[in-house]
Amino acid sequence: MEIIIKNDYDEICTEAYHIIYQKWQQKNNMVLGCATGRTPLGVYAKLIDSNKKGKINFSELKVFSLDEYLGLKETHPQSFATYMNKHFYQQINIKKENIHGLKGMPEDIDEHCWVYESLIKSVGGIDIQILGIGSNGHIGFNEPSSSFASRTRVKTLTKETIKANKHYFRDGEEVPRYCLTMGIGTIMEAKTILLLAFGKNKEDAVVNSIEGPVTASVPASVLQLHPDVKIILDQEAASRLKRKDYYHWVYNKKKGIERYTKKLKSS
Numbered sequence: 650m651e652i653i654i655k656n657d658y659d660e661i662c663t664e665a666y667h668i669i670y671q672k673w674q675q676k677n678n679m680v681l682g683c684a685t686g687r688t689p690l691g692v693y694a695k696l697i698d699s700n701k702k703g704k705i706n707f708s709e710l711k712v713f714s715l716d717e718y719l720g721l722k723e724t725h726p727q728s729f730a731t732y733m734n735k736h737f738y739q740q741i742n743i744k745k746e747n748i749h750g751l752k753g754m755p756e757d758i759d760e761h762c763w764v765y766e767s768l769i770k771s772v773g774g775i776d777i778q779i780l781g782i783g784s785n786g787h788i789g790f791n792e793p794s795s796s797f798a799s800r801t802r803v804k805t806l807t808k809e810t811i812k813a814n815k816h817y818f819r820d821g822e823e824v825p826r827y828c829l830t831m832g833i834g835t836i837m838e839a840k841t842i843l844l845l846a847f848g849k850n851k852e853d854a855v856v857n858s859i860e861g862p863v864t865a866s867v868p869a870s871v872l873q874l875h876p877d878v879k880i881i882l883d884q885e886a887a888s889r890l891k892r893k894d895y896y897h898w899v900y901n902k903k904k905g906i907e908r909y910t911k912k913l914k915s916s
């Protein structure tokens with residue numbers, strides 16, 4: 650795991666943007682896994698800006714959304730399809746046929762989930778999966794106790810997740826209790842994972858995921874087993890980490906390692 654601690658949210662988004670940009674330079678038809686929530690909005694804003702300025706071209710980009718509320722139509726104002734369209738997809742030059750998302754009202758749920766998994770496989774898998782983290786440690790909508798082997802499926806949301814998502818809904822409007830989400834097993838197959846977190850309310854989930862045991866009680870702790878994961882945090886989200894100094898040291902020495910390994914190869 651690479652733990653990157655930045656000063657503020659804007660710096661987190663800049664770091665994530667650069668990682669995605671570098672991947673796009675190597676592979677224009679890269680496959681990006683997209684999370685909803687407040688966390689990735691700044692990254693999408695930077696990608697949109699770069700696309701508008703002609704620096705990055707998304708005509709070959711393929712995207713897969715991470716999750717969706719069960720029972721909401723695609724056009725529902727609070728559906729994640731609406732959210733992703735509004736905050737990212739509609740503002741870039743992506744082809745409609747390259748946008749993939751889970752449907753909130755599929756005719757056959759099991760078949761829909763299975764087809765989604767097959768679709769991800771058919772494009773060669775996800776190159777970069779963007780993730781936020783719930784204050785209970787969830788990734789996607791994989792709540793605590795989700796199996797590490799889980800695939801795309803229906804999940805029941807915890808009361809705290811329902812409460813946390815309430816502010817997106819109008820007063821009196823019910824927050825859905827069920828969702829469809831890529832499974833932990835699905836997420837773990839992404840080649841690179843970027844987990845972003847900012848703010849004090851994420852500090853427990855962050856420390857438990859990075860420095861605690863790998864346990865289904867903290868779904869994001871599974872990322873300790875992924876070969877290429879970058880966790881990008883602000884000072885508040887990182888505040889309970891015990892090995893902060895080491896993470897800074899490693900990050901600052903990264904350029905040095907690249908130089909050192911080049912030198913070894915050429916000697």
Ligand code: PGA
Nearest residue numbers: 686687688781782783789
């Ligand atoms: P947030 O949600 O980005 O709105 O904090 C993250 C999550 O619940 O996964």
